[in-house]
Amino acid sequence: MRSIVPIGPFHPLQEEPELFRLHVDGETVVDIDVEIGYNHRGIEKVSEGKTFDQVPFLVERICGICSTSHPIAYVQAVEDIAQVEVPERARYIRTIIAELERLHSHLLWVGLAGHFLGYNTVFMWAWKYREPVLDICEQLTGNRNNYAMIKPGGVRRDLDKDRFPDVLACLDEVEEKLKMLAGAVTDDPVLHARLKGVGVLTQDAAHDYGALGPTVRASGLPLDVRRDDPYAAYDLIDWDVVSVPECDVYGRAVVRVLESLESVRIIRECLEQMPEGEIDANLKEIPPGEGIGHAEAPRGETFHYVRSDGTNRPVRHKARAPTYMNLPTCRETVVGESITDATIILASVDPCYSCTERTGVYDASTGRKRLDGKELVRLSQQKTERLRREMGR
Amino acid sequence: MSEKLVSEIRQRLGDKVVDLHVHSPRRVYIDVAPGDLFATATVLFSGMGARYAIASGMQTADGFEVLHHFAFDSEHCVVSVRVRTESADPEFDSIAPLIKGAEFIEREMHDLLGIAFRGHPNPERLILSHDWPDGVYPLRRGRPWEGRVRKLI
Numbered sequence: 001m002r003s004i005v006p007i008g009p010f011h012p013l014q015e016e017p018e019l020f021r022l023h024v025d026g027e028t029v030v031d032i033d034v035e036i037g038y039n040h041r042g043i044e045k046v047s048e049g050k051t052f053d054q055v056p057f058l059v060e061r062i063c064g065i066c067s068t069s070h071p072i073a074y075v076q077a078v079e080d081i082a083q084v085e086v087p088e089r090a091r092y093i094r095t096i097i098a099e100l101e102r103l104h105s106h107l108l109w110v111g112l113a114g115h116f117l118g119y120n121t122v123f124m125w126a127w128k129y130r131e132p133v134l135d136i137c138e139q140l141t142g143n144r145n146n147y148a149m150i151k152p153g154g155v156r157r158d159l160d161k162d163r164f165p166d167v168l169a170c171l172d173e174v175e176e177k178l179k180m181l182a183g184a185v186t187d188d189p190v191l192h193a194r195l196k197g198v199g200v201l202t203q204d205a206a207h208d209y210g211a212l213g214p215t216v217r218a219s220g221l222p223l224d225v226r227r228d229d230p231y232a233a234y235d236l237i238d239w240d241v242v243s244v245p246e247c248d249v250y251g252r253a254v255v256r257v258l259e260s261l262e263s264v265r266i267i268r269e270c271l272e273q274m275p276e277g278e279i280d281a282n283l284k285e286i287p288p289g290e291g292i293g294h295a296e297a298p299r300g301e302t303f304h305y306v307r308s309d310g311t312n313r314p315v316r317h318k319a320r321a322p323t324y325m326n327l328p329t330c331r332e333t334v335v336g337e338s339i340t341d342a343t344i345i346l347a348s349v350d351p352c353y354s355c356t357e358r359t360g361v362y363d364a365s366t367g368r369k370r371l372d373g374k375e376l377v378r379l380s381q382q383k384t385e386r387l388r389r390e391m392g393r
Numbered sequence: 394m395s396e397k398l399v400s401e402i403r404q405r406l407g408d409k410v411v412d413l414h415v416h417s418p419r420r421v422y423i424d425v426a427p428g429d430l431f432a433t434a435t436v437l438f439s440g441m442g443a444r445y446a447i448a449s450g451m452q453t454a455d456g457f458e459v460l461h462h463f464a465f466d467s468e469h470c471v472v473s474v475r476v477r478t479e480s481a482d483p484e485f486d487s488i489a490p491l492i493k494g495a496e497f498i499e500r501e502m503h504d505l506l507g508i509a510f511r512g513h514p515n516p517e518r519l520i521l522s523h524d525w526p527d528g529v530y531p532l533r534r535g536r537p538w539e540g541r542v543r544k545l546i
Contacts, residue, residue, distance in 0.1 A: 036497075036520070037519060037522065044505075044532065045531060045532060080417065080420060207442075209494045210492070210493075210494030223466050225466075228464075228466035228467070229419055229469050229470075229471070230469075290422075291416075291420075292471050292473070294471070303446050305447075305462070307451065316449070320446070320498075324447070324497060324498075325447075325494055328494070328497060
């Protein structure tokens, strides 16, 4: 019997709104539609009203998990326009922050993947091990996330050398746990049964869809912007691109876990090799022109295009998050699979909806704006008041 | 480096190249006529194995332009193909029949900028809600914004 199972756009099991329509025949998925747009925040338009120096704070809020990948890609686009050399110490600092982010982002995914499989022990463990990584982020930058470290021409703050021993000790501990997780993923027969041969994305399909990050590296294509168009300090240190030929969900899990171990290696090397010196090129004016910057976020390449007309604001700023390219691959990976596996396959690209879309409320019948920013703030304050009253505080 | 790549692209594209600008060793911009866009994309994507990164559309002073960004990862270079039009109702050939990764972004450019893509396999709205008013494109310039003008006391 054919039927349609809608997941979303607002669903108790989804953290973010998105609509997947699974057309099923019995338990087999025969077709899938994806509808996005429920989380569009108009960030590209807002960016046109910000100065080049303010935009990093804005794009940092595109994603709540990989918050530093967007600023890095954006400032590289601006540096591409101005053709400015970033000081070496700043390049190392960018690398450290980006890798800490990859580490905690991949641990978050491992936990969620466990949860989607009904393997909640993995969820508890992975998220427990993620905490110390966030602590390191806080020690080094002052924040667990949204670090506000990146600026065009360099970084905003220097790292405090006195904190490095604590960071290194913590990395040792995290590395040990990661090795255990790697062992668990590669050895566990239950995980093999659930993940191997599931959600296959062939190399040709990966190329057709322009798939990115761990999704494409698990299909045997070792694409990684960190090596293919080196930025920050990735060309100054020794590390390896992780790629496996599996093409399935298992491959994507293995890539993420092994990549986390590479991240630990990169951070260690950076902390040891980082030279003293300036952290900012003191970029004053952005000439007219256009620039492209891309960075390898935990989910794949983040791509930013910036056009300048010589004023202090961009005239056009395009931001593309990796999920934008990875999400449509579900047409290849989910169709033909059982509906039970659809969740882990959809989760295997580590989708990030907020990043993929970047609200005003309009009246559908008249096309007029019904709520503006002021009104939304007022509504939110009213709600807080009401909740406070109901809870008797 | 890009010299070898640039000469190969020049040779393969021939007179389709209206202008070729090497911005830096890793960034190359090629202008082509709108009629040659699909053929150019075919050469870069299918012929030379480039990865399709994304497109970025914008409204310029004298019309509209779309840049399709192709990444040549093993050559460490991003090649952007530019098409322009001076029409007030911009329309370009869709490259989505060739590159599945271009389906979303062409729909998005239609939503936000009002650029139409001829031959798109699924020209539905992507970002905007189904009840968004027709003909209102958020990223176009000169659009009257209600409530945007504040009264000074």
